[in-house]
Amino acid sequence: MSLTSYIRTIPDYPQKGVQFRDITTLLHNPDGLKLAIDQLVDHYHDIPIDRIAVIESRGFLLGAPLAYHLNKGLVLIRKKGKLPAATISENYDMEYGTNTIEVHTDAISPGERILLIDDLIATGGTAEAAVRLIRKCGGKVVECAFLIDLPELGGARRLNDAGCPTFALCAFDGE
Template sequence: MDENGDLKDLIRTIPDHPKPGIMFRDISTLMLEGGAFHETIDRLADLIEGEEPDLVAGIEARGFVFASALAYRLRCGVLMMRKSGKLPGSRVSIEYALEYGTDMLEMHDDACGPGAKVVLVDDLLATGGTALAAVELLRGRGAHVDQALFVIDLPELGGAAKLREADIAPLSLVAFEGE
């Protein structure tokens, strides 16, 4: 991940947000730089192993931005993984645990079918809870998911290890260790 220091340098750190002791990694500053955003998408595409996917699934909200641009680059479809109550029509959902409480993730029930090759994308990997819920939801519809792409990994929070335990290869461009 050292080769992506140019991108890492563009990610702003905001101390004590949303609460004291948290070092918030603000990816919006990277997204404001057109050339860097372009490079980010190209480098995410280069991380994909094996066959190109049928779909890129983006997790709400910043994951949509990266998933859409990556799907465009790969010439495949984009699937939205949304928070509860935001999708019209028939949908499937999964409830998952947060540090304090639970949340729900949904997708349209006809968004992907058995055998669809899907790559999951989000801006940041922390504890892995949302990504694991997305994988479970996709696999529950018969999709083949074995890779998840992130711009940022916070390895100290253990999300990558949890994804590996679920047979998902977590692939990230930059890591912020020990912070």
């Protein structure tokens, strides 16, 4: 089966006109979860990276098993106020408003090669803010990886234009 067959679409959530791509159906299915992680491992096993940065919260679910398989450290990028030590932050616009994400100031060493992971790329605001955080810490973003790309919303193009290559395991065109 393809990854898209494990992902449920919920119309008009969280607002009318939005086709929400729900990955919980993939996560609770052992075959779907294994397929997604195995594809990420296959794609990244020969690419030199030092750490994997993950965006709260669904990025954690993909990045942690990938970090385990690749024997890499994990960098948590969280919503404002969730990290206990000194942080730096970035504000960003998202599809439904604005938000702030943070990372510990000591999470990334200068020159480290970082793979950024999240579940979905839509407009790219969250991922672009995460890239800025990684770069502020002195890290080099090797690539941004996603389970799902929504190409019509332009997020992957936005990241590529900002000098950050992207990779997605599957895509959903507008429906």
